[in-house]
Amino acid sequence: MxxxxxxxxxxxxxxxxxxxxxxxxxxxxxxxxxxxxxxxxxxxxxxxxxxxxxxxxxxxxxxxxxxxxxxxxxxxxxxxxxxxxxxxxxxxxxxxxxxxxxxxxxxxxxxxxxxxxxxxxxxxxxxxxxxxxxxxxxxxxxxxxxxxxxxxxxxxxxxxxxxxxxxxxxxxxxxxxxxxxxxxxxxxxxxxxxxxxxxxxxxxxxxxxxxxxxxxxxxxxIPTSPGMGVILRLTPGPANAPAPPTPAKHIIFQKKFPCLTVEDWPPSLDQIMKFCSRDHRIELVMVLDAQVVPNDSLVDSMAFFAQCDPSIGILFPGTYSDPECTRLSSIGFRWSFSRHQMEALGRGDSASHWPFPVCLDSGTPHAFAVKREVFKDVGGFDERLNLKWQMHDFCYRALRRGYLSVYVPEARVWHPSCAPEQNTASNGMFFDDVLGQLLWAERYCAFGEWYTIFRKLLHSALTGTVPKMNFRPPYTGSPLRGLYWQACTWARTFRKNLADPGKKALWHALKVYVLRAKLRTSSSGVHLGRA
The missing domain is CATH 3.40.50.150 (Vaccinia Virus protein VP39)
Incomplete structure (x- = not known):
């Protein structure tokens, strides 16, 4: 042979x-x-x-x-x-x-x-x-x-x-x-x-x-779909945002789901568990912003994928930037190991670019579904973080417990804040985002990762605020007079940069974080950047 x-x-x-x-x-x-x-x-x-x-x-x-x-x-x-x-x-x-x-x-x-x-x-x-x-x-x-x-x-x-x-x-x-x-x-x-x-x-x-x-x-x-309950989050919409043509509450009325309306987000874990215990058939809790506009298959597709694998704990629909759901705002977030930040996936893509389910590190907080057992094992949302980083924190804690976060391609939602004209973040949102990123990094990242994130933010604040000093006199004459002229120009530019609302928000977030960190360090003896 x-x-x-x-x-x-x-x-x-x-x-x-x-x-x-x-x-x-x-x-x-x-x-x-x-x-x-x-x-x-x-x-x-x-x-x-x-x-x-x-x-x-x-x-x-x-x-x-x-x-x-x-x-x-x-x-x-x-x-x-x-x-x-x-x-x-x-x-x-x-x-x-x-x-x-x-x-x-x-x-x-x-x-x-x-x-x-x-x-x-x-x-x-x-x-x-x-x-x-x-x-x-x-x-x-x-x-x-x-x-x-x-x-x-x-x-x-x-x-x-x-x-x-x-x-x-x-x-x-x-x-x-x-x-x-x-x-x-x-x-x-x-x-x-x-x-x-x-x-x-x-x-x-x-x-x-x-x-x-x-x-x-x-x-x-697969057995019949799990019982579902809806938590409806009431939040004020962005300024000049178009009114949603089909509010999320229509899902509740049409499907006759048990509903918990929450004005002060986040709800406590006791509130969530009491809501689930009202009806023992509730195995899947869907959280919807009141301004979300869902597609017709949102509920059925989320319930279907919840049973595709016992390790699936959190499900996210695709979030779109237009009411027709043709252009994605994002399907969720993945942690960037080089940039040390959460990066949106699928931004600007069409639905055909992401036709299959994808495991995520986190998702958008406008609409998502969580299995009841995940709340039992992981707990609730951290009220010390803003809405976006509450979601990142919750998904990360769930992942450590063995529960996956999954994008469901058949489920689609539109939120007014995802419209292209509404994508500019306010200074308050920027402040919350920076502070949330630092608190999350301190809790879950190694010291080297936390230090890299803090150093990048501090460097961005310094380079955006403190102008470079040019020691060359702009004209021939007394060097001392030229140096004085440069110092005055530098001071005017510095004051102008410092008055910028975005720079103010960044500096304020860094100041608040450092002050809070000092209080935590003095009371617990834990070093910065160690969870």
Whole structure:
């Protein structure tokens, strides 16, 4: 046997017992996509009455598989989808296949239609966060190999988060997820260098994982939607903002949801829990600003995605800058590790640019939904922060508890403050934003991160207020008189800059933060920048 033939037999001849273990015992009709030599199907065929079909792109491997399976299609899976009848299979296996496809979402979405209503998808996907890959990339190495994580035929790369997003987008409910680990790498995540801490508390949990194993069920088999209650936040709108054509309270009247109206935000945790305990069916709490204009599918899509994965805790709709919901204001926020700030995602994009669910670090506070259990585990909103940073703080605490924040593409809202003519922040909002950023960084960032944020804000305040001194006299004459003229010009410019409302707000925020920090330090002995 030639070397190429030996390689093909080994490459396409794995039995995959860890995948077989995830296939439901009751499954009678099974489709093995990427069946190879048919070794996995051969084991499944040992059960009485089990019918196994396969799809294989390699002709030689497909012919070998046809000796073991009931039917084998030879060709690309994208080309074979039309050959499969809908609602045919109890289980579809896609082991080490999705990473080889140019568009795994479309293939997985189409395969879901071939499942029975209570059908199951079993998949295995490589983890690009595996330590050997990451350290090799840091060393400048990205060399493809004949097999393994950097197989030459791999077109897509996944992490734990992107695997979840892929299955949610295909309409699947992830019921089980496990890992194949490298025994040579310790599973305990090491601490990241002291200069980084925010969003790195679970950074290395998957560094020893080289493959994910997933079992997911078709969405039709998901239980009925959870009970929902609405917290309506009454806030004054921006000046000269157009009146909302469809206020958020219409959702409450049309859907007849229990409602809690709040004028002084945020409500206490006791208020929220008492509201939820009024009706024990309330499992999902939707918070809406009274000026929000939602689309028709807001409630149903949020309730649907709340059950796609038990780890989903907070859900955000897309926030749009126009009432027609054609141009995004943002889908949410991600923490920038280089700029040390929350950055909006999707600003200015159209809805088609973000068609799939995305895991976020935080979202906009105009409209969101929270599972009742998240309030129990995480607590309420921090009234010491402004509205925007209350949301960032709440999402971060939820993430530390294992709850994900997710953007729901089918849910869309418009808020008057997101209109292009209303995007200029007031000085009061700027003051609250700077103060909230510093308080949040002090609480959750490492000292190096906090110091970088404070230094950037202080540098911005100084360079925007204190003009540069030009010691060259503007004319020939007495150097002393020229220096006096420059000093007067500098003083006038300094007074003018200091009178600017934006600069005043920045300096006031820094002053208030330092004074509060001194009080906290003197009373508790905790150093600045340490949570």
């Amino acid at each position: 030639q070397e190429n033939e030996k390689f093909e037999v080994r490459y396409y001849g794995r039995r995959r017992p860890e995948v077989i273990r995830l296939i439901p015992d009751k499954a009678q009709r099974i489709l093995d996509v990427g069946c190879g030599n048919g070794e996995l199907g051969k084991v499944l065929k040992q059960k009485k009455g089990v019918v196994v079909h396969g799809i294989e792109v390699c002709e030689a491997a497909g012919r070998r598989a046809s000796a073991h399976l009931d039917r084998v299609w030879i060709g690309r899976v994208e080309d074979m989808l039309d050959e499969l009848h809908p609602c045919t299979y109890d289980c579809i296996v896609v082991a080490d296949v999705l990473e080889h496809l140019a568009d795994p979402y479309s293939v997985l979405k189409n395969l879901v239609h071939k499942l029975q209503p209570a059908g199951t998808v079993v998949a295995s996907l490589p983890n690009v966060q595996y330590e050997e890959i990451v350290l090799g990339l840091c060393a400048g190495r990205w060399n493809y190999t004949s097999e393994g994580l950097l197989d030459r035929t791999h077109l897509r790369f996944f992490t734990r988060q992107s695997v979840r997003e892929l299955f949610w987008a295909a309409g699947l409910h992830v019921t089980h997820m496990e890992e194949n680990r490298d025994s040579y790498i310790k599973p305990v995540g090491r601490k990241f260098p002291g200069r980084r801490r925010a969003f790195f508390f679970k950074a290395f949990q998957d560094r020893c994982v080289w493959q994910f194993l997933v079992r997911a069920t078709k969405s039709a088999s």
